[in-house]
Amino acid sequence: NAGVTQTPKFQVLKTGQSMTLQCAQDMNHEYMSWYRQDPGMGLRLIHYSVGAGITDQGEVPNGYNVSRSTTEDFPLRLLSAAPSQTSVYFCASSYSMLGTPSGANVLTFGAGSRLTVL
């Protein structure tokens, strides 16, 4: 019962470096999303996906790319890291129950990835 698995848990980057945060879920959930958490800001949506091959932008998408080639995986790419991207990143997934409006979906979160950009 792995749920949502995020790797790495911790990462330190230099400005301008690129990296990928990995997210995998084994629950066959249709929906996956990435959030960043900053002190006093709560969680803000970066990108989300409603199924394989489909992605969309959230509230703070700049500087991040995503793709969804499989149902299980939803990696988040930082192409050129900036100090403003220092944050804790959470991946989440959810499913849509048949006959239930999508607003009722319950999110399952990963444990988070703490990224520091120097």
Next chain:
Amino acid sequence: AQSVTQPDIHITVSEGASLELRCNYSYGATPYLFWYVQSPGQGLQLLLKYFSGDTLVQGIKGFEAEFKRSQSSFNLRKPSVHWSDAAEYFCLMRNYGGSQGNLIFGKGTKLSVKP
């Protein structure tokens, strides 16, 4: 505009005391409402949710929440707090039929528990 407000940034209660965390929402109809808890260094865990029906909902770890339409509130309560309840609590809202793109988070309330 749709929003979720958690008025208290930080609350400290004594172990064994009762707890109420406030959550107010702004939305033109009845939304879906959730409370999540985040323990230090951990991800968010669902405590309870309200979709419709009985306005008093029971969750895990002895928590409950009451939906009050007239006050646009969904306050979280626990009758007796344990030291392990120290964490950050988030109230979330999503409107009917909303996609993942419009899940709205409150900014969180940090709970400290005094021995």
